Amino acid sequence: MTTVIPTRTQESGTKTDLDLIVEAKDAVARGVVRLTLVRPDGDELPPWRPGAHIDLRLTPELTRQYSLCSDPADRTRWQVAVLREPEGRGGSAHVHDRLAPGDPVRVRGPRNHFALRPSPRYLFLAGGIGITPLLPMLAEAERSGARWELVYGGRSLASMAFHAELLATYGVRIRLVPQDELGLPDLDRLLACAGEDTSVYCCGPEGLLRAVEERCAARPHVALHTERFAPKDPQPDGTDEEFEVELADSGRTVTVPPGVSVLDAVEQAGVQVLSSCREGTCGTCETPVLGGTVDHRDSLLTPEEQAANDTMMICVSRAAGPRLVLDL
Incomplete structure (x- = not known):
């Protein structure tokens, strides 16, 4: 997610599944439904x-x-x-085509790696469906008395969920940038105006996130917080070599071959x-690391958190040496 100050605040969540029901399902934009x-x-x-x-466990495999x-x-x-994603892996299609009011759905969570931290001023940047985690942040910022503005981009107004509701509630604090009418948001101008007291919260497609990260890298006073819906592009310097993982709770040692994740092993x-x-x-x-050095490949930990080497996402990250000791 360098001189930027990206942060990730993790809040513990429910680790057991909840059996809920769909009370309502309604369209909130072209291609977007709210459950x-x-x-x-x-x-x-x-x-x-x-x-x-939250995690929606749509099927045992999905x-x-x-x-x-x-x-x-x-x-x-x-x-x-x-958002319905025609090129997705089936989750959004299941929600759009198969879930209906009254249906049961198993849910796990909530978990928070993108928590809103206190700040006197916020700049919220949303791209498309990235507006969703920012909606409750706007209300919280308003309640706190902070100064804030939202710049919300999308392909067209018809595709931008909640835009009318946002304008009705917050008025001039909301700046809508439909691409078919106004092009892309002017990130250089927006971030040039961000003062030392400004926290930037950004969520949206990878292109927006990378553009914001690149610009904030030259502005060390800006506290940047991002959330991704898809993994970053893989880094070319990682290697897949065999290593061992010691499971501290049981004392067992597991070999992780090339091409196999720690999680699978x-x-x-x-x-x-x-x-x-x-x-x-x-x-x-996410798993605590008790020994060894991690080759971090996740899209969640900040550079500072990766450098601390005390936790890792075992679904993608590997060892940077012959052995890891994990709190498992």
Whole structure:
């Protein structure tokens, strides 16, 4: 996610599955539907803070992560918005085509690697469906009395979920940039105006995230916080060599061959680890590192967190040496 100050705040979440039902499903933009999820018995849902996401276990083989976009103060329901992705792997198609009000859905979470930190001023940058984790952040920033603005880009107004609601609620603090009318947001101008007291929160497609990261690298006073929906492009310097992993809890040692992830290797050895995306973006499989050096390949940890070498995403990251010791 250099001189930028990217940060990742992890908040623990529910590690067991919740059996919820779809209370409502409605279209909020072209190609985007919102799901409202509730407990069948009407009880309260676990608490969460802006930036959190949940796992929807759509089938035993199909789990996807979606940002919560509802009001954290409302413990009776969770809401997520899902963009149909024609070139996706089936999760969005399942939500759009198969889920209906009244259907059961198994959910895990919430977890938060994108929490809103206190700041006197915020610049929120959203691209497309990246608006979803920012919605509760705007409300929190407003309640806190902070100065803030949102710049929200998309292919067209019709494809930009919640844009009318945002304008009605916040007025001039919302700047909509539909690409078919206005082109792309002027990131150079926006970030040049970001003062030392500004925290930048950005979520959207990889092109937007990389462009913001590149510009913030030259502005060391800007605190940049990003969230990705897809993994970063793989780094060419990583190598896949065999190494050993010692599991500290049991004292067992597992060999990880080339082309096999640590997660797959320990699961094949009979050790169950919570996991979801298996591509280094959701943080479910994050595991403490007790020894050895990690070759980090995730899209979640900041450079500072990777340098600390005390945790890793075992679905994608590997050892940078012959051995790792993990808290498993």
